[in-house]
Amino acid sequence: MRRQIRNSLIAFGITVALAGCSSQPTSSERITYENAIRPLIAQRCLDCHGDDAPTMEEFKKDKERYAKDKLGPRMDSYEALMVVVNGSDTGALMRRLDDGANTKDGKPGNMYKRLAKEEDLRAERLALFKRWVGSWNLKRAKDITNEERKAILAPRN
Numbered sequence: 277m278r279r280q281i282r283n284s285l286i287a288f289g290i291t292v293a294l295a296g297c298s299s300q301p302t303s304s305e306r307i308t309y310e311n312a313i314r315p316l317i318a319q320r321c322l323d324c325h326g327d328d329a330p331t332m333e334e335f336k337k338d339k340e341r342y343a344k345d346k347l348g349p350r351m352d353s354y355e356a357l358m359v360v361v362n363g364s365d366t367g368a369l370m371r372r373l374d375d376g377a378n379t380k381d382g383k384p385g386n387m388y389k390r391l392a393k394e395e396d397l398r399a400e401r402l403a404l405f406k407r408w409v410g411s412w413n414l415k416r417a418k419d420i421t422n423e424e425r426k427a428i429l430a431p432r433n
Contacts, residue, residue: 307408308431309354316401317351320390325351332359354432361409362428366417370409375402378414 307313317325329335329350335342342348349365350356360368372387375398392398406412410429413420 306431307404308433309357309408310433312404313357313408314354316404317357320392320401321351324348327352331356332365358430361430362425364417366420366425366428367413367415369405370412371414373402373405374412374414375399378412 305311324346325348327350329347329352330338330342332349335347335349349360351360357369359365360372361370370385372385373391374385375388376382376384388398388402391401408430411424411427413424413428415424
């Protein structure tokens with residue numbers, strides 16, 4: 277409960293800080309972690325992936341326990357998020373958020389629905405993540421080529 281309250285306050289603080297700013301960068305604006313992704317993660321993800329969540333290494337050691345506690349791997353910083361974008365678990369973020377358009381079975385990732393309640397907003401937020409990542413690749417770290425890895429942008433600033 278305290279975790280949810282704290283994470284809600286963090287998300288509220290970011291929302292207040294961004295008041296008066298465009299909630300979505302324009303199509304010509306550069307998408308960065310700081311200007312678009314961090315506020316979205318604070319709003320939609322930190323209840324399960326906040327500062328109470330385990331690192332990816334800890335999560336892998338005891339997935340069942342963390343699943344019972346409704347905690348996924350930590351994503352409350354750029355460095356933690358990059359583990360699932362272009363780090364030891366490259367592509368995990370993309371696989372989890374994908375809408376199914378990039379899969380053989382057309383099935384969306386298990387976190388796609390968490391982007392928003394409304395389908396149009398969900399699609400808009402997915403497009404934002406795709407612009408940020410640059411090369412939306414669902415491959416696992418062991419299967420990705422160096423060229424594909426270099427095509428993942430995900431700028432911080």
